[in-house]
Amino acid sequence: MSEAIRSVTRQEQKERTREAILASALELSQELGFAQVSIRQVTRHAGIVPAAFYRHFESMEQLGLTLVEQSFATLRRMIRDAQRDPHVLDNIIDESARVLVEAVRQNKAHFGFVSRERIGGSPVVREAIRHELDLFVSELAVVLARLPNIENWHSDDVRMASRLFVRNMVDHAEELAELPVSSDGLEHRIRERARREMRLIVIGFRDWHS
Structure with missing residues (x-):
């Protein structure tokens, strides 16, 4: 696999992870209210580790x-x-x-x-x-x-x-x-x-x- 293809694949995966975080936060906020949703809840719902959250959002x-x-x-x-x-x-x-x-x-x-x-x-x-x-x-x-x-x-x-x-x-x-x-x-x-x-x-x- 060429470096260019690997770069595109990494970028696609990064974007999918970001969208998963947003979708999870949106869904959880329907049940709890956004102010009550934690980073741990979002990452668990999105199926990612908490450290991955900070690659996309500061808070x-x-x-x-x-x-x-x-x-x-x-x-x-x-x-x-x-x-x-x-x-x-x-x-x-x-x-x-x-x-x-x-x-x-x-x-x-x-x-x-x-x-x-x-x-x-x-x-x-x-x-x-x-x-x-x-x-x-x-x-x-x-x-x-x-x-x-x-x-x-x-x-x-x-x-x-x-x-x-x-x-x-x-x-x-x-x-x-x-x-x-x-x-x-x-x-x-x-x-x-x-x-x-x-x-x-x-x-x-x-x-x-x-």
Whole structure:
């Protein structure tokens, strides 16, 4: 086996170990809460020795920050992809509700993690989640600023509107993350409720004077 092939194999194994650690921490946090999960529990669950943990993460806090980053990555990517589609601006309410449901469906464990840790997690993880939500507010504000009735608003008011959207989405994402498997009817109802509430927010744009 050539050195190049051995290097690729080692890198693949390293990445598999890292993913096993993350997956184990995510699964254990569902049962115990992330703040109660120890390095020893994670490594036992992942089937590795404790020393292997430190080749990937300095501490459980760093592991928690990585889980937060992973949890928001898909949603942020889907929002950015949606921004490139001119159809989205014409149907922002329906598209926002659709993106929300699809993102939670693809990453239910991660959204469950955010839901649990956003309020009851460790201070470091809570702060990381708040930071990610603030970034989400800022990115969504860029999209909202292009809408009719809002394009001439002060930036503070655009962020206020964006924050209302994000709070609505977070609330319904937490509901969706708690649904059991095969709950299409309930999922549809939550999506419809999110759509109606966002529509109510948008209707208020016409009468708001920045």
